[in-house]
Amino acid sequence: MLELRGVSKRFGGVVATDDVTLDVVRGEVHALIGPNGAGKTTLIGQISGVLPTDMGRIVFNGADVTRLTTHARVRAGLARSYQVTSIFRRFSVLDNLALAVQARSGSSFSLWHPLHTEHALFHEAAAIAADIGLAGKMNTVAATLAHGEQRALEVGLALATRPQLVLLDEPMAGMGPQESARMIALIEKMRAQVTVLLVEHDMDAVFRLADRISVLVNGRLIATGAPQAIRADPAVRKAYLGEELAA
Amino acid sequence: MKRALLVFLVLAIFPLAMQAIDAMFYVSLASRILIYAIAATSLNLVLGYGGLVSFGHAAFFGAGAFVVGILAVEGVPSAWIAWPAAVAVAALAALVIGAMSLRTRGVYFIMITLAFAQMIYYIFVSLKTYGGDDGLSMPGRSTVGLGVNLRNDLVWYYVVLALLAAVLYGMHRLVHSRFGRVIDAIRENEARAEAIGFPVYRYKLLCFVISGAVAGLAGALIANQGSYVSPSLLHWIQSGTLMIMVILGGVGTLWGGLIGATVLLALEHLIADYRIGWIASLAPNYQDHAGLAVGIVLLTIVMLAPQGLAGLFARPKEK
Numbered sequence: 219m220l221e222l223r224g225v226s227k228r229f230g231g232v233v234a235t236d237d238v239t240l241d242v243v244r245g246e247v248h249a250l251i252g253p254n255g256a257g258k259t260t261l262i263g264q265i266s267g268v269l270p271t272d273m274g275r276i277v278f279n280g281a282d283v284t285r286l287t288t289h290a291r292v293r294a295g296l297a298r299s300y301q302v303t304s305i306f307r308r309f310s311v312l313d314n315l316a317l318a319v320q321a322r323s324g325s326s327f328s329l330w331h332p333l334h335t336e337h338a339l340f341h342e343a344a345a346i347a348a349d350i351g352l353a354g355k356m357n358t359v360a361a362t363l364a365h366g367e368q369r370a371l372e373v374g375l376a377l378a379t380r381p382q383l384v385l386l387d388e389p390m391a392g393m394g395p396q397e398s399a400r401m402i403a404l405i406e407k408m409r410a411q412v413t414v415l416l417v418e419h420d421m422d423a424v425f426r427l428a429d430r431i432s433v434l435v436n437g438r439l440i441a442t443g444a445p446q447a448i449r450a451d452p453a454v455r456k457a458y459l460g461e462e463l464a465a
Numbered sequence: 466m467k468r469a470l471l472v473f474l475v476l477a478i479f480p481l482a483m484q485a486i487d488a489m490f491y492v493s494l495a496s497r498i499l500i501y502a503i504a505a506t507s508l509n510l511v512l513g514y515g516g517l518v519s520f521g522h523a524a525f526f527g528a529g530a531f532v533v534g535i536l537a538v539e540g541v542p543s544a545w546i547a548w549p550a551a552v553a554v555a556a557l558a559a560l561v562i563g564a565m566s567l568r569t570r571g572v573y574f575i576m577i578t579l580a581f582a583q584m585i586y587y588i589f590v591s592l593k594t595y596g597g598d599d600g601l602s603m604p605g606r607s608t609v610g611l612g613v614n615l616r617n618d619l620v621w622y623y624v625v626l627a628l629l630a631a632v633l634y635g636m637h638r639l640v641h642s643r644f645g646r647v648i649d650a651i652r653e654n655e656a657r658a659e660a661i662g663f664p665v666y667r668y669k670l671l672c673f674v675i676s677g678a679v680a681g682l683a684g685a686l687i688a689n690q691g692s693y694v695s696p697s698l699l700h701w702i703q704s705g706t707l708m709i710m711v712i713l714g715g716v717g718t719l720w721g722g723l724i725g726a727t728v729l730l731a732l733e734h735l736i737a738d739y740r741i742g743w744i745a746s747l748a749p750n751y752q753d754h755a756g757l758a759v760g761i762v763l764l765t766i767v768m769l770a771p772q773g774l775a776g777l778f779a780r781p782k783e784k
Contacts, residue, residue: 266660292662304657306650317650321662326643327671333646379661 318378366397506722513717516652521582527699529684534694555681715775
């Protein structure tokens, strides 16, 4: 579904991603792990189109999207969430989600017709709010939500675009154990409908959710495989996992 | 809605009251204020709703005025031709300037819009055929036929008022439409708006063009107001004045442009025309420095009402 072929990105003299070749298969949860500064977020940025790619090709559903804009990739079914929460803070939860629904349903170059009469948008947004566990907070202004709820909304915004592949950049960042458990349940639920590329530091979550794991170290992909194989891979243990897995 | 009707009722009765007390000068002042209200409202669309600090709005305002002025001098006084032409030229200018400047952000956007507007200003100042420095005098106001004579100040006032009402209603519809929601979202979080699938640049450009077109309409009216087009309409000080009106009235509010234009222009008029005894005893020539006095009053208002004057009337937001 997603094919990266020799994808690279440098910032000045610093190589952020280096010749990454990776396949994400339809229907899987594919985790991307690696130490801080390994280039995971850069790679997500390149796949989503926020960062231009210096070298290599990004192919999505058989079409080369390397030079497409971010919004065009979203239209093609490739959405992302952010590591640092990026929501519409002054909008209510419902308005946040309705906006994302609006982005893919019909033209928004409509200047005259009142938005609030478009019940379909808000019905669908309400259904998504229920999916992400925010049914009771639909009219709450996003800025006033608890951290875990904002993270859920962050993921909800990506889901509301109805992607085929969703890139989740550390969805559990800054979460306590309870909130993490809820996020894991959410990802478990969404995997039936959507392919997931998951960047995450929480190894419990990664090994519970992932069908396959890729390991990025210093911008280079050093291994891809099933969780058990990754756990056993000596290069991975040496470079990254260390005692955390030995235990 | 009730409030809007009340405002327009007062505005509709005002000239009749002035006529009754034989103070037609105020009708002329009021139509000038309403024209500036249209211009400030157009700026408020990009500045307040779009979050785009355009410091070159005088370009569209002045362009609209010059189109009407030049057509009048060239023997095309019909409003049916000249006004749409003014709107179209201003929209086209906004399309060209916006297409380039919207690729920049923040301070760079402010500077590049300012630079474009100043370029247009110098072009018109050096255009001697059409008045150059001295400006362009028109033979008279535009003609509309249908037995309507715009040279009558009362008729003129109502035409301007009707156009202001149309602009405000259009803006109200726009702000509450799908498009308005996207503009709101872009101001709130541009990167995320792009990341949920909106081609952000196109939305900003359309917003800029609509705003420029409305400013062009205001320009067409201001040319008619005194049957005279001054290049100072294009000067950056004019852009600044419109910006002051918006900030004073309320950034991102429907009524901000009207309130700001009314307060600023009425204040300038009051300070210049009415000598206040106790101030004059302290500073006998204070009226020669009306700008300073206006500045002090504005500073006070902005300090006391940081949301703009419209914020003072705002109902608590229903949530």
